[in-house]
Amino acid sequence: MAELLYLYGVAPAGKNNEAFSDLMGIDGEHPLFTIGFEDCMAVVCRLDESDYGEEIIEKKTKELDWIQEKAFHHHETLLKLRERTNIVPMKLFTIYQSQNRLSDVVQAHREDWNELLTEIAGKEEWNLKIYCDPNRLRGNIEKNHPDVLKKREDIAGMSQGMQYLQKKKLDGWIDQVVEEEQLTFSKQMHDTWNGWADRFMEKKIWKKDVTGKTEEMSWNGAYLISSENVETFLELVTEANDRHRESGWKIEVTGPWPAYHFVTLAKSEV
Amino acid sequence: MSHREQYENKEIALIDILDTVLDKGVAIQGDIVISIAGIDLVYLDLRILVSAVETLVAEEKDPLTSKKLKEEMEALSHVTK
Numbered sequence: 312m313a314e315l316l317y318l319y320g321v322a323p324a325g326k327n328n329e330a331f332s333d334l335m336g337i338d339g340e341h342p343l344f345t346i347g348f349e350d351c352m353a354v355v356c357r358l359d360e361s362d363y364g365e366e367i368i369e370k371k372t373k374e375l376d377w378i379q380e381k382a383f384h385h386h387e388t389l390l391k392l393r394e395r396t397n398i399v400p401m402k403l404f405t406i407y408q409s410q411n412r413l414s415d416v417v418q419a420h421r422e423d424w425n426e427l428l429t430e431i432a433g434k435e436e437w438n439l440k441i442y443c444d445p446n447r448l449r450g451n452i453e454k455n456h457p458d459v460l461k462k463r464e465d466i467a468g469m470s471q472g473m474q475y476l477q478k479k480k481l482d483g484w485i486d487q488v489v490e491e492e493q494l495t496f497s498k499q500m501h502d503t504w505n506g507w508a509d510r511f512m513e514k515k516i517w518k519k520d521v522t523g524k525t526e527e528m529s530w531n532g533a534y535l536i537s538s539e540n541v542e543t544f545l546e547l548v549t550e551a552n553d554r555h556r557e558s559g560w561k562i563e564v565t566g567p568w569p570a571y572h573f574v575t576l577a578k579s580e581v
Numbered sequence: 582m583s584h585r586e587q588y589e590n591k592e593i594a595l596i597d598i599l600d601t602v603l604d605k606g607v608a609i610q611g612d613i614v615i616s617i618a619g620i621d622l623v624y625l626d627l628r629i630l631v632s633a634v635e636t637l638v639a640e641e642k643d644p645l646t647s648k649k650l651k652e653e654m655e656a657l658s659h660v661t662k
Contacts (some may be wrong), residue, residue: 362615382582382598386602401606402603402604402605402606402607407611407612438597502643514600523596540586545584545587549584565593565597566588568601576608
């Protein structure tokens with residue numbers, strides 16, 4: 312039966328081939344092993360072509376629960392690998408027909424691997440998201456914003472018809488302030504955090520139907536941080552959470568992730 | 582408890598994992614080309630899957646199995662019908 316190779320990532324050379332054999336591969340049958348090259352090694356597992364051939368995978372990718380299960384495995388395995396070695400993580404489902412093909416690809420990128428591995432050595436990726444309860448934020452602004460209070464006072468002295476129109480206008484203006492406040496707050500938080508990070512990547516802000524949360528996401532970013540700065544970085548997050556919770560802000564941190572967001576290759580394909 | 586311990590390997594939402602492993606990481610040409618109809622479509626379909634409670638604890642002994650996912654998926658699609 313033909314065998315395929317599933318590539319998890321590329322790590323610096325120096326471990327024996329069985330170093331990760333306690334970890335089970337993506338099919339739940341074949342353990343992980345490494346293929347050494349001069350200065351790096353590929354972390355892989357075997358797959359039976361009869362179960363993971365192109366056509367079969369093509370069909371399987373229509374099953375969301377299957378994708379999710381595999382995505383979770385890929386993620387979990389790379390988390391474990393990351394604890395044991397510096398590693399450049401691959402995208403889900405990076406599969407080769409033979410060891411020769413894999414060798415060609417890894418060899419072709421030798422310089423890239425070394426550069427990337429040096430860049431991310433001793434660093435950790437942490438992802439941060441800021442969520443906001445817009446109602447609470449709005450409530451605060453309505454109650455405390457000096458311009459709102461002033462405008463409301465002005466309106467109170469107007470004729471009834473005018474009051475109606477101006478109140479509507481004020482509502483629209485408050486909406487705007489809420490939006491601006493979300494941007495300002497996020498920017499301010501990001502600037503503080505970014506001061507402790509080596510690199511940063513802004514991510515898409517997800518709508519509520521994607522996050523499934525009642526709060527609105529107002530910031531989504533990935534930060535690459537030197538291990539010795541992580542504690543300070545996280546302390547800042549905790550402080551910010553404590554200080555701004557009452558006003559409707561929540562900061563969510565996940566990590567350490569493999570450096571997924573910071574491993575772009577110069578040449579995109581072989 | 583250090584701040585690190587407080588946050589490390591905690592609750593990672595499925596959507597976060599999917600977004601990252603499908604879209605990030607090194608994309609080199611594998612021999613088997615997987616087309617998951619674009620990440621946006623995955624997001625679209627996820628609407629019936631993702632709920633506020635559906636977060637994974639990465640260190641959980643019993644990770645979300647496909648059976649459990651299937652049940653959740655069915656339950657959620659009922660709700661969204």
